[in-house]
Amino acid sequence: MAIRPILEVPDPRLKTVSTPVETFDDDLRTLVADMFETMYDAPGIGLAAIQVGVPLRVLVIDLQSEEDEEGKPIRAPRVFINPEILDPSADYTLYNEGCLSVPDQYADVERPSSIRARWQDLDGKVHEEAMDGLMATCLQHEMDHLEGILFIDHLSRLKRQMVLKKLEKMRKAA
Ligand code: NI
Numbered sequence: 062m063a064i065r066p067i068l069e070v071p072d073p074r075l076k077t078v079s080t081p082v083e084t085f086d087d088d089l090r091t092l093v094a095d096m097f098e099t100m101y102d103a104p105g106i107g108l109a110a111i112q113v114g115v116p117l118r119v120l121v122i123d124l125q126s127e128e129d130e131e132g133k134p135i136r137a138p139r140v141f142i143n144p145e146i147l148d149p150s151a152d153y154t155l156y157n158e159g160c161l162s163v164p165d166q167y168a169d170v171e172r173p174s175s176i177r178a179r180w181q182d183l184d185g186k187v188h189e190e191a192m193d194g195l196m197a198t199c200l201q202h203e204m205d206h207l208e209g210i211l212f213i214d215h216l217s218r219l220k221r222q223m224v225l226k227k228l229e230k231m232r233k234a235a
Pocket of ligand 1: 159
């Protein structure tokens with residue numbers, strides 16, 4: 062396993078539309094293992110393959126929302142290959158989102174509150190599940206990456222420019 066560098070805005074590769082996974086082999090397992098290691102190290106709760114420069118429809122998510130007796134997050138890693146969203150709800154939820162490719166910047170984004178998702182696992186087996194709350198938000202955010210869309214692309218032009226300026230300032234200060 063290895064930690065891979067995370068692409069950040071304005072890297073043009075983040076605008077790539079990722080292609081479906083067709084071969085469920087050891088290379089795919091290595092990619093997913095590296096993505097988890099990279100995400101936990103960052104740290105973050107979700108990562109799309111394109112964020113480490115691989116244009117494949119692969120996502121990893123771990124909300125780590127449960128805590129053990131010592132207050133440490135319990136890991137609950139999930140892999141989504143070739144994910145699809147079915148039946149997005151008509152009602153929307155606002156969530157203050159962030160992204161490892163837009164470091165330390167946050168903004169409110171509205172997305173359907175609940176969805177059904179269909180995806181494949183590392184063996185190519187198909188799964189389907191109803192999701193709501195942070196899991197629904199996170200999966201939709203990560204799936205945007207597969208289309209080359211970042212959460213800041215959901216903001217108004219003015220708000221997006223404010224976020225990018227703040228990021229630029231932060232980079233200069235570092
Ligand atoms: Ni993101």
